Amino acid sequence: MTNERILAVCRSNWEYRGIDDASVREMLEELSAHLEDAEAAGRTPQDVVGDDVKAFAAAWARARAPLSRRIARMAAMALFVVGAVLLVRHLVTWSLTLSVGADDLAFWAVIATFTVVWEIRRGGLGLGRSWLVALAVGLPVAILTRVLGGDEILFSLPLWVAPLLLLPGLPYAVADGRARKSAPAEVN
Structure with a gap:
């Protein structure tokens, strides 16, 4: 999965879960930086987010904005x-x-x-x-x-x-x- 696809899946998940727009942008910027750092270090995007991108996004959303x-x-x-x-x-x-x-x-x-x-x-x-x-x-x-x-x-x-x-x-x-x-x- 590409970095762009991971960011798109995370954005969709966070918006679906009701995270406000400013927080979504901030989270996307942070995740994008982590993905770029991993790529520069020779690691794959899955090393950052794991095998299940939706589960990663859901966990981050729950931590960022509790129910x-x-x-x-x-x-x-x-x-x-x-x-x-x-x-x-x-x-x-x-x-x-x-x-x-x-x-x-x-x-x-x-x-x-x-x-x-x-x-x-x-x-x-x-x-x-x-x-x-x-x-x-x-x-x-x-x-x-x-x-x-x-x-x-x-x-x-x-x-x-x-x-x-x-x-x-x-x-x-x-x-x-x-x-x-x-x-x-x-x-x-």
Whole structure:
């Protein structure tokens, strides 16, 4: 297996496991340096990573970001997305309170689920296909819920709830944004 292939397998594994973008880049740079040092010393890439590259990557991911930390990050990012959706709804309706029905809860549940799944799979919150898929599934679910469940108001949410939900995920969102801006050319 070539160094490039090893780096690609590790990148894929780390992104799948929810390691943040900055850490993935740092880990790839470190692994690339180790692989180059091994090559200069006449050793093979398997001497560095072993026979099972996926197991190597998984072990490093577990050491770098334990499950409890990844779950906390995912929960914070899910709250961040729900808070952002609420804030947009407040701005669109131009009101200080939102009436929440079953259709709203269904929509938010779909958005939060897609956010968590994307976080687990990718490791970063992007504004790409995942959001389009979430909206493409969330809107029909909300419409179907409204048709089947009616438009009864369950409760009202004041404006201050949206920023409160944004707070736990804000440090992660800012760190991911800064990491993307300061990212050098990707290591392949």
